[in-house]
Amino acid sequence: MGVKIDIKNLDFYYGDFKALSDINMKIEDRKVTALIGPSGCGKSTFIRIINRMNDLIDGTSHKGEIVYEGKDIYSSKVDVVDLRKRVGMVFQKPNPFPKSIYENVVFGPKRHGIKKKSELDKIVETSLKDAALWDEVKDRLDSSAWSLSGGQQQRLCIARALAMEPDVLLMDEPTSALDPVATSKIEELIEELKNKYTIVIVTHSMQQAGRISDNTAFFLMGRLVEFGKTADIFSNPQDKRTEDYITGRFG
Numbered sequence: 001m002g003v004k005i006d007i008k009n010l011d012f013y014y015g016d017f018k019a020l021s022d023i024n025m026k027i028e029d030r031k032v033t034a035l036i037g038p039s040g041c042g043k044s045t046f047i048r049i050i051n052r053m054n055d056l057i058d059g060t061s062h063k064g065e066i067v068y069e070g071k072d073i074y075s076s077k078v079d080v081v082d083l084r085k086r087v088g089m090v091f092q093k094p095n096p097f098p099k100s101i102y103e104n105v106v107f108g109p110k111r112h113g114i115k116k117k118s119e120l121d122k123i124v125e126t127s128l129k130d131a132a133l134w135d136e137v138k139d140r141l142d143s144s145a146w147s148l149s150g151g152q153q154q155r156l157c158i159a160r161a162l163a164m165e166p167d168v169l170l171m172d173e174p175t176s177a178l179d180p181v182a183t184s185k186i187e188e189l190i191e192e193l194k195n196k197y198t199i200v201i202v203t204h205s206m207q208q209a210g211r212i213s214d215n216t217a218f219f220l221m222g223r224l225v226e227f228g229k230t231a232d233i234f235s236n237p238q239d240k241r242t243e244d245y246i247t248g249r250f251g
Ligand SMILES: Nc1ncnc2c1ncn2[C@@H]1O[C@H](COP(=O)(O)OP(=O)(O)OP(=O)(O)O)[C@@H](O)[C@H]1O
Pocket: 014, 017, 019, 037, 038, 039, 040, 041, 042, 043, 044, 045, 046, 057
């Protein structure tokens, strides 16, 4: 199986505080990689590094490499805007813009210079279909995105990310603000999306990690304690700390 992103000896700092230490991880192509671990262990920090979102925070620094498409994403040859186009992100709370459903989806493509109405229409239809939202909204594309339910808004945010034709999709607890029905729709969608995209997802739910991911990474206090196939991590963890966490005995 191909490696999509190769993280080597990664340390990450907020000022003097070392939030991640010596992380090594190979993220597999077209698989779902789940990041689990207790609050504050560095999951969000890690996922935000992959598309350099942490650059937006003053005083951050790193050591090590994150190799994507043959280049370290921090090398001067990498254009950050282009990187974020290729490595899209969906956040914890659905955050559609206060615009119509249509305008939310075409926001990124328009900023990247696509103007032709027919082309934009096609992007809207394809992205909403891929995000399993098209049938629910096709007759009201001009309605406000805020008129959608929370689960629909999150699928719209996924459609907005897909409209940029990404290669990798980062999801930071995408279902934590959703009810069980909306959550299971997003989980089904992730199952579908991994045929086309490499997905990295932060989740607090062991059940969710078990249901949707191929590989699981367990973080603790800024370190990667265990990483491997989800089935192995859950049925036969090698580290006592992983076992304690997944069985809920973590104190
Ligand atoms: N902007 C920041 N400035 C300084 N320290 C930060 C910043 N963001 C996170 N940290 C610290 O880095 C560590 C890791 O935080 P992070 O948010 O990555 O953890 P997490 O595993 O995603 O937690 P949670 O599950 O609660 O979201 C924590 O100690 C946190 O306080």
